[in-house]
Amino acid sequence: MLEQGFVGIQVSGEISRLTRHTSGHLYFTIKDAHAAISAVVWRSAAMRLSTLPEEGREYIFTGHLSVYEPRGTYQLVVTRIESAGAGKLAAEYERRKQLFAERGWFDPAGKKQLPALPQHIGIITSPTAAAFEDVKKVLATRPAWLLLTLAPCLVQGASAPASIVSALQSMSAMENCPDVILLVRGGGSIEDLWCFNDESVVKAVMTCPVPVIAGIGHEIDVTLTDFAADLRAATPSNAAELACPSRQDLHRQLPRTAAMAGILRQKLGEMRHHSEALNHRQQYAWQRLNDASHHRLEQLQALLLHQQRTELHKRRNQLRMLEKRLSAMEPGQQLHARRHRLGNSMNQLHQMLHATLQRKQRAALALHQRLCLAAGAMLPPRRQLLLPQSLRLKRLQQTHIPELRQRLALNCGRLAAYDKEDILARGYSLNYDTDNRLVTRVASLQPGALLRVEFGDGSADTRIESIKRSPTL
Numbered sequence: 001m002l003e004q005g006f007v008g009i010q011v012s013g014e015i016s017r018l019t020r021h022t023s024g025h026l027y028f029t030i031k032d033a034h035a036a037i038s039a040v041v042w043r044s045a046a047m048r049l050s051t052l053p054e055e056g057r058e059y060i061f062t063g064h065l066s067v068y069e070p071r072g073t074y075q076l077v078v079t080r081i082e083s084a085g086a087g088k089l090a091a092e093y094e095r096r097k098q099l100f101a102e103r104g105w106f107d108p109a110g111k112k113q114l115p116a117l118p119q120h121i122g123i124i125t126s127p128t129a130a131a132f133e134d135v136k137k138v139l140a141t142r143p144a145w146l147l148l149t150l151a152p153c154l155v156q157g158a159s160a161p162a163s164i165v166s167a168l169q170s171m172s173a174m175e176n177c178p179d180v181i182l183l184v185r186g187g188g189s190i191e192d193l194w195c196f197n198d199e200s201v202v203k204a205v206m207t208c209p210v211p212v213i214a215g216i217g218h219e220i221d222v223t224l225t226d227f228a229a230d231l232r233a234a235t236p237s238n239a240a241e242l243a244c245p246s247r248q249d250l251h252r253q254l255p256r257t258a259a260m261a262g263i264l265r266q267k268l269g270e271m272r273h274h275s276e277a278l279n280h281r282q283q284y285a286w287q288r289l290n291d292a293s294h295h296r297l298e299q300l301q302a303l304l305l306h307q308q309r310t311e312l313h314k315r316r317n318q319l320r321m322l323e324k325r326l327s328a329m330e331p332g333q334q335l336h337a338r339r340h341r342l343g344n345s346m347n348q349l350h351q352m353l354h355a356t357l358q359r360k361q362r363a364a365l366a367l368h369q370r371l372c373l374a375a376g377a378m379l380p381p382r383r384q385l386l387l388p389q390s391l392r393l394k395r396l397q398q399t400h401i402p403e404l405r406q407r408l409a410l411n412c413g414r415l416a417a418y419d420k421e422d423i424l425a426r427g428y429s430l431n432y433d434t435d436n437r438l439v440t441r442v443a444s445l446q447p448g449a450l451l452r453v454e455f456g457d458g459s460a461d462t463r464i465e466s467i468k469r470s471p472t473l
Contacts, residue, residue, distance in 0.1 A: 007064045011037065011076060012084055018055045028053065030061060030076065038068065038075040045079050050220075051189040058084035089190050093197055097224055100199075105206045106227040112211040114231060115179045118244055120147040122178030122210070124167045127152045131184045131215070131236035138240035143247055149178060155185040160195035165204040172210045180211045180243050183225065184236035187218040196223035205229055215239025335420060342415045346408065353404055364393065424456035442469055 013030040020026055024043030029036050039061060046052070053059055062080040067073070083089075100106060121139065125132050127150060139148060151167035154160040164183070171181060183205065185193070195201065196216050205212050206228040214229035215236040226232040233239035371386060424430070431439040432452045439451065449464045 008062065009065055009076065010060060010062050011039075012058065012060045014058050015053050015055055018053065026053070028055075038073060039063070039078050040075055041078045041081075049081055050187065050218075051081070051083075051192070053081055060084055083189055083191055089194060093190075093224070096197060096199065096202075097227070100202055100224060100228070105202060110206070111230045114211050114213070114243075117143075117250075118179035119145065120149065120176065120178045121243055122149045122151060122171045122174075122181040123184065124151045124153055124164065124171065124181060125184045125236070126155045129155060129184075129186055131186045134235070134237045135182060135184055135215075135240045138237050139244065141246045141248075142244045143250065146244060149174070154195075156188070156192050156195060161198035161201050164195065164201050168204045168208050168212075172208050178210055180213060181208065182213050182215060182236075182239045182243055183229065184215040184233075184239050185217065186236065187221055193217055193221055193223055196225040201225055202228045213239045213243055339415060342411060346411060349404070349408060349411075353401075360393065360396075421456070424454065427456075430454045442467055 011030055013032045013036075016029045016031055016036075018026070018028040024046055026041040026046050028039055030039050031037075041049070041053075060082045061076060061078045062082075063076050063078040066075055066077050068075045104110065123132065123135055125135070132150070136148070139146060149171065151171045153167040154163040168181070168183075171178060185196070193216060196214075202224045205214070205225050211230045213231045213233055214223075214226045215233035215238055216223050216226060217235075219234035222232075231242060233242050367386065367389070420430075430453070432454065433439055433444075434450050436452075439445065445464050445467055447464055447466060451462050451464065453460050453462055
């Protein structure tokens with residue numbers, strides 16, 4: 001009843017009073033700061049334990065409760081033992097596994113190809129470990145030419161990661177570098193194998209330029225180094241078996257290899273014949289393509305030449321139109337046009353003045369004739385009437401004619417102000433570029449441009465060193 005009711009019990013505590021019986025059974029006491037209980041591991045269960053318990057260490061024990069009848073006391077029949085820190089290590093193992101996988105360290109695409117028949121095999125392990133003997137035993141059955149190189153290192157403890165990384169680096173840097181490296185160690189608890197879950201070791205295995213076969217622990221032991229290695233082996237012996245085929249395997253493969261060599265020679269001859277045929281067809285096709293391309297090139301050259309000539313003609317017409325527009329905007333042309341308009345205005349003014357004078361003279365003559373006809377009795381009154389008009393006419397001649405003469409002189413002065421020679425004589429200058437175009441704005445200039453500066457007494461050539469634009473423009 002008791003044993004059926006308390007199955008699958010887990011108890012954590014420290015081992016004390018450990019006794020290993022000759023029968024294979026293990027007897028000990030599980031205790032902590034508050035209580036203690038007797039425990040037993042039967043021989044059949046002890047044989048299945050991956051790690052035997054040690055005195056004074058803490059573990060997590062799984063089993064069922066029973067009564068030891070001779071003394072009438074309870075005891076725990078243990079079926080499984082785990083280190084007390086195994087739970088934390090397992091959680092840390094999963095965390096690192098996910099982190100390294102996200103970094104791409106376990107990506108199958110990054111695995112290196114193993115050599116089919118290596119000449120040189122490197123071994124990284126402890127020289128005193130049983131794993132080294134197992135590897136040597138297996139490789140003794142391999143071809144006699146095989147060269148073995150050992151890089152000794154620690155495979156357990158706090159200093160093991162640095163030792164393993166150093167061994168990998170030194171072996172991959174050898175002048176006679178191995179074709180493949182075996183990283184091996186025998187079985188153990190998760191604490192014993194923890195150095196192979198270290199980040200530096202996993203990264204060194206992943207980045208090693210030489211293919212690495214990891215044979216760590218037993219088949220049930222899987223470390224992060226196994227995922228990073230180019231190939232995982234269940235045991236150190238299996239790693240040696242995977243690294244190089246045995247002499248018996250090579251001997252059995254000889255007939256098949258010879259047959260495959262014959263088939264390859266036949267295929268090679270067929271491929272050589274096919275390659276020659278393809279080469280001939282390629283030369284013929286290339287000649288046709290070359291002829292067609294040459295003809296097409298000639299057509300394109302003719303078309304391009306025609307387009308260039310058409311575009312050149314179009315640009316020349318545009319240039320002529322621009323030259324006409326620019327010549328119309330030249331100061332000399334503008335001055336000539338203004339002179340012409342001013343001359344017309346002066347002619348019109350003279351004509352108007354002459355017409356006005358003639359009209360006034362005719363009116364005065366007509367009035368004089370009328371006055372002569374009305375002489376006599378009408379002369380005195382008419383003379384009285386004519387006198388104001390005569391005075392008005394004189395005042396008009398005295399005031400209007402000078403005003404018209406003054407306006408004429410003013411217009412003549414304005415006309416003279418537009419004369420090129422007069423402008424230059426007053427101290428001004430005209431700037432022309434190398435195409436003899438008048439430069440009126442600083443925006444049309446560039447540093448280094450050549451100009452011809454025309455003065456009243458000659459001209460000079462100058463070069464633009466710098467340009468300063470007015471901030472108000």
